[in-house]
Amino acid sequence: MAVTVLIVDDHPSFRATARLLLEVEGYDVVGEAKDGHEAIAQANLLRPDLVLLDVNLPDMDGFQVASRLTARNGGATPPAVILISSRDPSDFGSLVAASGARGFIPKADLSGDALAALLG
Amino acid sequence: MSTRRLLWLVGIAGVALGVGVSTLLATRHFGDQAGGDVAATLLIGWSFLGTGLFAWASRPNNRIGALMVGVGTSWMVGMLANTDIPLLFSIGVLLSALPYAFVVHLLLAYPSGRLRSVLARRVVMVTYVDVLLGSLLFQAFDANIPDKADAPANVFLIADNPGLSNAILIVVTGIGLALVAMAGVLIARRWRAAPRVQRRGLAPVLWTGCLFLATLALTLVADGLTKSEELEEAFGGFALIFFLAVPYAYLAGLLGLGWSRGQAMGALMGGLNAAQERQSVRDAIADSLDDPRVVVVFKRPERDEWVDAQGQRVELPQGREVTAISRDGEVVGAIVHRPSLSDDPELLQGVADAAALALENERLEAELRARVKELQESRANIIAFGLAERRRLERDLHDGAQQRLVALSLQVNLARAKLEDDPATAARLLDSARDELRQALEELRELARGIHPAILTDQGLGPAVEALAQRSPVPVEVEGVEEATPLPSQVEAVAYFVVAESLTNVAKYASASHATVRVRRMDDHAVVEVSDDGVGGADATRGTGLRGLADRVAALDGQLRIESPTGGGTVVRAYIPCASS
Numbered sequence: 222m223a224v225t226v227l228i229v230d231d232h233p234s235f236r237a238t239a240r241l242l243l244e245v246e247g248y249d250v251v252g253e254a255k256d257g258h259e260a261i262a263q264a265n266l267l268r269p270d271l272v273l274l275d276v277n278l279p280d281m282d283g284f285q286v287a288s289r290l291t292a293r294n295g296g297a298t299p300p301a302v303i304l305i306s307s308r309d310p311s312d313f314g315s316l317v318a319a320s321g322a323r324g325f326i327p328k329a330d331l332s333g334d335a336l337a338a339l340l341g
Numbered sequence: 342m343s344t345r346r347l348l349w350l351v352g353i354a355g356v357a358l359g360v361g362v363s364t365l366l367a368t369r370h371f372g373d374q375a376g377g378d379v380a381a382t383l384l385i386g387w388s389f390l391g392t393g394l395f396a397w398a399s400r401p402n403n404r405i406g407a408l409m410v411g412v413g414t415s416w417m418v419g420m421l422a423n424t425d426i427p428l429l430f431s432i433g434v435l436l437s438a439l440p441y442a443f444v445v446h447l448l449l450a451y452p453s454g455r456l457r458s459v460l461a462r463r464v465v466m467v468t469y470v471d472v473l474l475g476s477l478l479f480q481a482f483d484a485n486i487p488d489k490a491d492a493p494a495n496v497f498l499i500a501d502n503p504g505l506s507n508a509i510l511i512v513v514t515g516i517g518l519a520l521v522a523m524a525g526v527l528i529a530r531r532w533r534a535a536p537r538v539q540r541r542g543l544a545p546v547l548w549t550g551c552l553f554l555a556t557l558a559l560t561l562v563a564d565g566l567t568k569s570e571e572l573e574e575a576f577g578g579f580a581l582i583f584f585l586a587v588p589y590a591y592l593a594g595l596l597g598l599g600w601s602r603g604q605a606m607g608a609l610m611g612g613l614n615a616a617q618e619r620q621s622v623r624d625a626i627a628d629s630l631d632d633p634r635v636v637v638v639f640k641r642p643e644r645d646e647w648v649d650a651q652g653q654r655v656e657l658p659q660g661r662e663v664t665a666i667s668r669d670g671e672v673v674g675a676i677v678h679r680p681s682l683s684d685d686p687e688l689l690q691g692v693a694d695a696a697a698l699a700l701e702n703e704r705l706e707a708e709l710r711a712r713v714k715e716l717q718e719s720r721a722n723i724i725a726f727g728l729a730e731r732r733r734l735e736r737d738l739h740d741g742a743q744q745r746l747v748a749l750s751l752q753v754n755l756a757r758a759k760l761e762d763d764p765a766t767a768a769r770l771l772d773s774a775r776d777e778l779r780q781a782l783e784e785l786r787e788l789a790r791g792i793h794p795a796i797l798t799d800q801g802l803g804p805a806v807e808a809l810a811q812r813s814p815v816p817v818e819v820e821g822v823e824e825a826t827p828l829p830s831q832v833e834a835v836a837y838f839v840v841a842e843s844l845t846n847v848a849k850y851a852s853a854s855h856a857t858v859r860v861r862r863m864d865d866h867a868v869v870e871v872s873d874d875g876v877g878g879a880d881a882t883r884g885t886g887l888r889g890l891a892d893r894v895a896a897l898d899g900q901l902r903i904e905s906p907t908g909g910g911t912v913v914r915a916y917i918p919c920a921s922s
Binding site: 232235239241242310328329331334 | 564743
């Protein structure tokens with residue numbers, strides 16, 4: 222069964238391209254969200270296996286959203302969170318590791334292989 | 342009529358009044374001691390009259406002189422109570438207490454001639470009412486005025502009612518005593534509030550006045566309570582002596598004031614000469630005026646604002662008096678001091694004049710400090726503005742071109758993966774990638790234009806503004822730019838951004854059908870104006886665009902003004918100094 226994915230990013234053009242790419246790679250994109258609050262709501266509703274989460278969101282930062290998504294919530298298995306950004310990972314220091322996310326992929330390097338490497 | 346002529350007339354009338362009343366007194370047919378009455382009339386009447394005229398002439402705007410003339414005149418009229426023509430006699434009786442009311446007024450208004458407090462004004466008003474209305478009512482119901490044989494008839498008598506007239510007398514006397522007590526308290530307060538430098542001038546009049554009021558009170562008490570004629574006459578005699586002493590005390594006060602002024606000016610000069618070693622000019626002024634809270638402030642005429650010695654902007658404090666310091670007819674500073682010092686304007690003016698020269702250095706220093714502060718603020722603003730601009734650029738790059746390039750990269754990756762299996766999808770992805778690339782280029786071009794437009798550097802403000810006008814979706818008319826340019830490059834840059842941001846706002850928010858850009862030179866300023874016929878209601882405090890503009894303009898020491906009444910269009914006007922051009 223295909224891995225279900227929620228894409229969270231405030232740029233519609235990136236969401237559209239990422240959806241296309243992930244679907245080509247065999248992932249099942251079940252939803253999109255444009256900010257942190259919508260991401261949390263959609264994740265609770267859709268229960269995706271993976272949340273592809275942009276670090277720079279308009280309402281809250283991606284690390285906070287990642288912490289909330291990966292926290293145990295009434296016994297339900299939390300989704301795997303992979304942070305993405307168009308910035309360099311070194312801009313964020315240890316925040317990625319502390320956020321509960323599986324890892325970080327620069328947006329321009331997003332691919333099925335990169336995701337698979339982090340999901341293990 | 343000139344004051345001089347008026348004073349001559351008053352003087353002649355006063356002398357004539359004294360002569361007339363004395364003649365009537367000397368030729369009367371009742372009582373005795375006509376010689377004593379004549380002497381009292383002239384001595385007291387003319388003393389007050391003469392001193393009053395002197396005071397009036399030397400300080401025409403101060404009411405003390407007029408009040409003294411009032412005392413002297415009313416005293417002489419009051420002496421008609423000792424003559425034997427019924428009407429004049431009755432008028433004399435009616436007005437016989439009026440000089441005391443004038444004296445109370447004079448003492449409470451001394452030395453400025455103004456009644457400072459509401460209480461003082463009320464005390465004086467009630468005193469006038471008490472002496473005039475009280476006398477009239479008493480006269481209306483008492484047939485025994487005066488209690489001398491062969492006295493003329495009281496023409497104001499309505500009915501003889503001893504019970505009523507006695508009650509009136511008690512009430513009028515009671516009120517009079519209360520008023521005298523209140524006046525005494527007010528004078529004591531005045532004394533306490535007076536700085537040392539003024540007390541020498543105040544002492545003779547205030548102390549003589551207090552002695553007069555005290556003996557007057559005792560006379561009233563003796564008359565009302567003891568009915569002892571000896572006691573009443575004794576106190577009355579003292580009261581009369583102190584009353585007579587008031588005008589001479591005034592003259593003594595003038596001498597004292599002059600002496601104090603001389604002392605104060607001497608102290609100031611000493612302090613100023615020693616200023617370099619130990620005292621600031623402010624401290625020297627504070628010492629000489631005996632007001633430790635004196636504040637010296639400096640005027641910055643070009644900004645129309647006041648600064649302290651540290652160059653800090655200050656508002657002139659409320660509740661304290663301000664005396665201007667002028668040089669060559671121009672206000673260069675001010676001394677803020679306690680209100681009571683205003684009673685001696687000559688002293689303040691002398692101190693202000695003496696300080697004007699000595700303060701010049703401190704004024705220049707304050708001006709310099711204020712200027713340095715402004716430059717520091719302006720530099721901090723420029724740095725803050727620069728940082729904000731860099732943040733904006735980073736955000737614009739991140740949200741714009743960078744996102745497009747990311748998408749482009751993903752699309753190229755994807756197209757490459759699809760190239761062999763699905764060439765049609767690969768071609769679609771490459772088309773989309775080309776669009777992204779085009780838009781990324783356009784966004785980068787816009788961004789570069791926002792940082793510094795090449796056309797401005799290459800061709801100057803005129804063509805750059807024309808280019809902005811052509812790109813605007815709203816029709817724009819450009820006026821005066823060619824005539825006003827060239828301007829210094831930094832002024833042209835700020836002018837350009839004023840026009841660019843304003844035209845962006847016109848297109849985005851104004852719903853305008855037409856806009857006009859005007860640039861002109863005014864004195865050593867460039868005035869850049871962008872107006873539209875749109876909906877108005879623009880607010881510089883909201884939105885970063887106009888705020889950023891205001892900062893850019895302020896960084897060059899200029900000002901941005903926005904007029905945008907709801908429904909009435911918007912005018913954005915920038916005044917940018919360009920003295921260096």
